[in-house]
Amino acid sequence: MxxxxxxxxxxxxxxxxxxxxxxxxxxxxxxxxxxxxxxxxxxxxxxxxxxxxxxxxxxxxxxxxxxxKIVKFVPASGAASRMFKDLFSFLEKNGSDLSKDAFTGKFIEKLADFAFFEDLESSLQQTGDSIAAALEQKNYPLIVARLLNPDGLDYGSLPKGLLKFHRYPDGSRTPVQEHFVEGAAYALGEGNTIRLHFTVSPEHQEKFEAHVAAIKPQMEATFNAKFDISFSQQKKSTDxxxxxxxxxxxxxxxxxxxxxxxxxxxxxxxxxxxxxxxxxxxxxxxxxxxxxxxxxxxxxxxxxxxxLDAQEAVFAALEALDKEITESSVDQAKSVYTGKLGSKLPSAFESMTLSEKADFLRSKLNRPIRVCGMVENTGEPGGGPFWVREADGSLSLQIGETAQLDLNNPTQKALFQQSSHFxxxxxxxxxxxxxxxxxxxxxxxxxxxxxxxxxxxxxxxxxxxxxxxxxxxxxxxxxxxxxxxxxxxxxxxxxxxxxxxxxxx
Incomplete structure (x- = not known):
């Protein structure tokens, strides 16, 4: 091989x-x-x-x-270049006719509504240009190029997390800043600390660190809490x-x-x-x-x-099984597995001995737990929630991506099409x-x-x-x-x- x-x-x-x-x-x-x-x-x-x-x-x-101890884990790797695919295409054509380019036409028409508008204007003024003059001359490529290229805002190679997304009276915020604000609302944990972890690309980490250093003092003052920010990169060993x-x-x-x-x-x-x-x-x-x-x-x-509620019930059931295997402790574990976790037992479960039932439930309960938000399916791409039969006959809840499914199988395709959420x-x-x-x-x-x-x-x-x-x-x-x-x-x-x-x- x-x-x-x-x-x-x-x-x-x-x-x-x-x-x-x-x-x-x-x-x-x-x-x-x-x-x-x-x-x-x-x-x-x-x-x-x-x-x-x-x-x-x-x-x-x-x-x-x-x-x-709570951590907000935010995958933030990669450049935002895909966000600007249509604008890059417009630059390659190097034209000023927007009648055949609805995407760029909308971008130009609504330019003042973007949170980076003021930064773009400042960048153009540094070379004696302005957005108003470029619009009057229909020099749209100048505006787009100054947004995307390194001699301007360089948005074409920056990561999404560092682009200005939203405008406020006191300035504009990046997604990183918005995650700070979100974290203060629900991720404040022990030690009056909000912990955020961003996974970043090696070429972007320095920029992330500089941005965090710039906004962190004000965020801590605003929310009267400590922000503990950490970063990691996708490990080369996982390639x-x-x-x-x-x-x-x-x-x-x-x-x-x-x-x-x-x-x-x-x-x-x-x-x-x-x-x-x-x-x-x-x-x-x-x-x-x-x-x-x-x-x-x-x-x-x-x-x-x-x-937290499900975890407390799981822990109590496992501790009860450790203490003594009885009809009561097995029933407690069974209730947690089928009730709190909502999983479904295999048909062979009832014919198991008490000890076998305990072993089965212990192996099922002693696992990481996740609670996943599901939204109604409106046609957006994303993993769907499905019941999957395990090798032992039990049914578990899993998220299945389209690429994992055999949609050439009519039965599987019909089940997939019944999915109401993602x-x-x-x-x-x-x-x-x-x-x-x-x-x-x-x-x-x-x-x-x-x-x-x-x-x-x-x-x-x-x-x-x-x-x-x-x-x-x-x-x-x-x-x-x-x-x-x-x-x-x-x-x-x-x-x-x-x-x-x-x-x-």
């Missing part, structure tokens, strides 16, 4: 040879599709909080969170080997084997390094102005309260066991839920492999609770013109 020289090269790069060989086998054999049993729905896998339930969740969270169409290692012109970043599933390693009682996960670009933050903050605390990367995680020890999260990943994609480099076709996605395959063997949250809590920014939507103004 690999030559001796290639094995030496892989070892020199610090990669695990056994893992690389396994990755090549995955290319050859492919990944089996995730076989879904049913779509989760309200009342069958997805909880709907009424007013009384929501109030109880919030009271639970407010009572218990101050003594917990996966690329292969050619014949599944042989893709060798570059310099003779080196090509390794590629393995998608957001690689961030499981970063998540695994976090020491906390509760970890909220939310993408960098899913932030809104203060005027509509309340629903987000409310439901973040609500899912936190649900997790997960907008809105999670809170409990990663410690009932004895206070951190779980090794890598042990709860399903390695057979990776992805294979086709790419090209230097005019040559290649196949790339992504690790199981962070909130689907990487958490396949967690205990999952799904809760409907309002659609207003999901407002991603995929293109620059998304910032023109009312929710971002």
């Amino acid at each position: 690999l030559t001796t020289e290639q094995k030496d090269q892989i070892t020199r790069q610090g990669m695990d040879l056994t893992l690389v060989e396994e990755q090549i086998r995955n290319f050859i054999e492919g990944f089996p599709p995730l076989e879904i049993h049913a779509a989760a729905a309200i009342g069958d896998g997805i909880q709907l909080l009424d007013e009384a339930s929501l109030k109880n969740c919030l009271e639970t969270y407010d009572a218990k969170s101050p003594e917990k 996966t080997i690329a292969v050619d169409i014949a599944n042989a290692p893709f060798v570059e012109e310099d003779g080196e084997i090509l390794f590629r970043p393995a998608g957001h599933g690689a961030l499981l390693e970063n998540l695994n390094d976090i020491d906390a009682d509760l970890i909220f996960i939310k993408n960098i670009d899913n932030v809104v102005p203060d005027r509509i933050k309340d629903p987000t903050n409310t439901y973040k605390k609500a899912i936190g309260g649900i997790l 997960n907008p990367t809105d999670l809170v995680c409990g990663v410690k066991d009932y004895k206070g020890h951190k779980f090794n999260l890598l042990e709860f990943r399903d390695p057979k839920t990776g992805f294979i994609t086709e790419k090209s480099k230097s005019g040559r076709e290649l196949k790339a492999q992504e690790l199981p996605g962070l909130w689907n395959g990487s958490m396949a063997h967690w205990n999952s609770i799904f809760v409907e949250v309002p659609l207003i809590t999901f407002n991603p920014v995929k293109t620059i013109n998304d910032l023109l939507r009312d929710v971002h103004q």
Whole structure:
């Protein structure tokens, strides 16, 4: 499969040879599709909080969170270049006719509504230009170039987290600043401290650190709390080997084997390094102005309260089983598994001995727990909530991405189309066991839920492999609770013109 020289090269790069060989086998054999049993729905896998339930969740969270170490984990890697794909295309055409370019036309028409408008004007004035003059002369490429290129604001190569998203009377905020403000609302934990962790690209970390250093003192004064900010980068050791169409290692012109970043599933390693009682996960670009933050903050605390309540019940059940295996302790564990966690027992459970039932429930309960917000499916891409049958016959809740499913199978396609909700990367995680020890999260990943994609480099076709996605395959063997949250809590920014939507103004 690999030559001796290639094995030496892989070892020199610090990669695990056994893992690389396994990755090549995955290319050859492919990944089996995730076989879904049913779509989760309200009342069958997805909880709907009424007013009384929501109030109880919030009271639970407010009572218990101050003594917990809470971290807000924000994937923020990568440049925002995809946000500006249409504007880059406009520059390549180098034209001034907007009649055939509706996207750029809207961008130019609404220019004054963007939070970076004043910065763009200042940049143009430094060279004796102005937005007004450029608009009058229909010199639209000048405006776009000054926004995107290094001789201007350089937005084309900056990460999303450092772009100005929202305008306020006292200035404009970046997504990083908005996550500070959000964190103050629901992630204030032990030691009067708000802990934020950003995963960043190596080339951007210095800029993130400078931005945080600039805003942190004012944020601490505003919220009368300490902000503990940390960063990590996707580990090089999580890169996966690329292969050619014949599944042989893709060798570059310099003779080196090509390794590629393995998608957001690689961030499981970063998540695994976090020491906390509760970890909220939310993408960098899913932030809104203060005027509509309340629903987000409310439901973040609500899912936190649900997790703390479920965790308390799980811990009590496991402690009871440790103390003595009786009908009562097994019934307690069974009630938590099917009630608090909402999982479904295998048909063989009732024929098990008392000891076998205890072992089964102990193995099921002693796992990381996550509570995932689910929004109604409006056609946005995202993982859907499904029931999946485990090898032992039990049914568990999992998030399945479209790429994991066999949509050529009519039965699977029909189940997929019944899905009414999707997960907008809105999670809170409990990663410690009932004895206070951190779980090794890598042990709860399903390695057979990776992805294979086709790419090209230097005019040559290649196949790339992504690790199981962070909130689907990487958490396949967690205990999952799904809760409907309002659609207003999901407002991603995929293109620059998304910032023109009312929710971002």
